[in-house]
Amino acid sequence: MRVNRAQAEENRRTVVETASQLFRERGFDGIGLSELMGAAGLTHGGFYKQFKSKDDLIAEACDRALTSGAISWRRTATEAAEAGEGVLAALVRRYLDPTHRDRVGTGCVFAALAADAARHGPELPRRFEAGIKTYAGILDEAMRAGAAGADVADDAALAAFSTMVGALLLSRAVDDEAYARRILDAAAASLLGRGGDAA
Amino acid sequence: MRVNRAQAEENRRTVVETASQLFRERGFDGIGLSELMGAAGLTHGGFYKQFKSKDDLIAEACDRALTSGAISWRRTATEAAEAGEGVLAALVRRYLDPTHRDRVGTGCVFAALAADAARHGPELPRRFEAGIKTYAGILDEAMRAGAAGADVADDAALAAFSTMVGALLLSRAVDDEAYARRILDAAAASLLGRGGDAA
DNA sequence: TGTACATCAGTGAACGCGCGTTCACTGATGTAC
DNA sequence: TGTACATCAGTGAACGCGCGTTCACTGATGTAC
Numbered sequence: 017m018r019v020n021r022a023q024a025e026e027n028r029r030t031v032v033e034t035a036s037q038l039f040r041e042r043g044f045d046g047i048g049l050s051e052l053m054g055a056a057g058l059t060h061g062g063f064y065k066q067f068k069s070k071d072d073l074i075a076e077a078c079d080r081a082l083t084s085g086a087i088s089w090r091r092t093a094t095e096a097a098e099a100g101e102g103v104l105a106a107l108v109r110r111y112l113d114p115t116h117r118d119r120v121g122t123g124c125v126f127a128a129l130a131a132d133a134a135r136h137g138p139e140l141p142r143r144f145e146a147g148i149k150t151y152a153g154i155l156d157e158a159m160r161a162g163a164a165g166a167d168v169a170d171d172a173a174l175a176a177f178s179t180m181v182g183a184l185l186l187s188r189a190v191d192d193e194a195y196a197r198r199i200l201d202a203a204a205a206s207l208l209g210r211g212g213d214a215a
Numbered sequence: 216m217r218v219n220r221a222q223a224e225e226n227r228r229t230v231v232e233t234a235s236q237l238f239r240e241r242g243f244d245g246i247g248l249s250e251l252m253g254a255a256g257l258t259h260g261g262f263y264k265q266f267k268s269k270d271d272l273i274a275e276a277c278d279r280a281l282t283s284g285a286i287s288w289r290r291t292a293t294e295a296a297e298a299g300e301g302v303l304a305a306l307v308r309r310y311l312d313p314t315h316r317d318r319v320g321t322g323c324v325f326a327a328l329a330a331d332a333a334r335h336g337p338e339l340p341r342r343f344e345a346g347i348k349t350y351a352g353i354l355d356e357a358m359r360a361g362a363a364g365a366d367v368a369d370d371a372a373l374a375a376f377s378t379m380v381g382a383l384l385l386s387r388a389v390d391d392e393a394y395a396r397r398i399l400d401a402a403a404a405s406l407l408g409r410g411g412d413a414a
Numbered sequence: 415t416g417t418a419c420a421t422c423a424g425t426g427a428a429c430g431c432g433c434g435t436t437c438a439c440t441g442a443t444g445t446a447c
Numbered sequence: 448t449g450t451a452c453a454t455c456a457g458t459g460a461a462c463g464c465g466c467g468t469t470c471a472c473t474g475a476t477g478t479a480c
Binding site: 041042043120135142144149170174180181182183189190199206 | 240241242244245319325326327328329330331332333334337339340341343344347368369370371373374375376377378379380381382384385387388389390391394397398400401402404405406
Binding site: 216217218219220222223226257258259260261264265 | 454455456457458459460
């Protein structure tokens, strides 16, 4: 039966948000539209009233995950700056935290879906590329602010982001919890210096 | 019709090798057994004479990819050492080469399948973990040999490997070739120093 | 404000399709004598 | 070495199932007067 416009828009947002989480947890092929719509509190038949196809939802869900991730990064940066703490250290520690590793559904979309995205034609890589530029830009600013006059290589932020994504990905793909922790800690130490107190 | 034992063993190896490439290219869910067996020159019906299930083949294909990758790393290290070149630089340059990025099917199994493996129960992560230890061990040796007395942090090789895997993953998930190259170059510069000539 | 009707978000059954898996069958291979 | 027969790798049709997608239908919503 019909619902009012506000409810319909909220339902649509719920589907996109649910999809952005379930895709990260299970991969694009790991969750069907029927189960996905059910998880959003709807039935599967109405899907095509809101989306052109599953690929259409995939694109929207990735946009959503990319955007909310960027917002989260900016919030972390702002809070650290206001507290007078190192912004880079705050970003790195939050990203390489076991909690982030365990919460795949709400975590970094690159560690969860970049390999799937690379297999999905040029449209997703375009979106992911824009996302990388945003994240690397935030990192770059944090690195230059922390370096206090020392020179920071042009694309050092890209290398740092690669380290973060790679460490998160690898730490999820091992069985031993202690070893997973070592991977995260090694990456953090490499990015922040041995003591982990780099500005 | 029946084939002789040697042929049967070769067919089995062909299926595993074909699977290890196609899984890397398309993901575990991206290729069906029928197409996969066809790519190996067989029909799908015989699959269960050689494998217990698709998951069984997935495990074998990952083992195969992990092993051949490790062999390739060791060969690169040995050749560089014999030529008197920096082993770390040789490993990093080869890994972060656009050619490696483009050849997903024969390339690094972590960049291609680690996210899928993390979703696949504890068996695959056990294998991937052993693989990481092998690769990180080779990197560790190369870093200590190149450091010539300087101290190398305990798990610096784990951080370096994270950087490599992350950079390869991200460079595959962007649309612009020039930007993809920048990611690879930034990671190499970060690992080898600005000039890229670290021992 | 109240009535009449068109709209359309959501429902649930149905579609064809490819999936992983099973099975009866084939015929060259391997073995026993 | 030659013959008789059991073995079994590989074939191709068939299985049930869940997938993405379509569709006739429902009934509250939105609109026109």
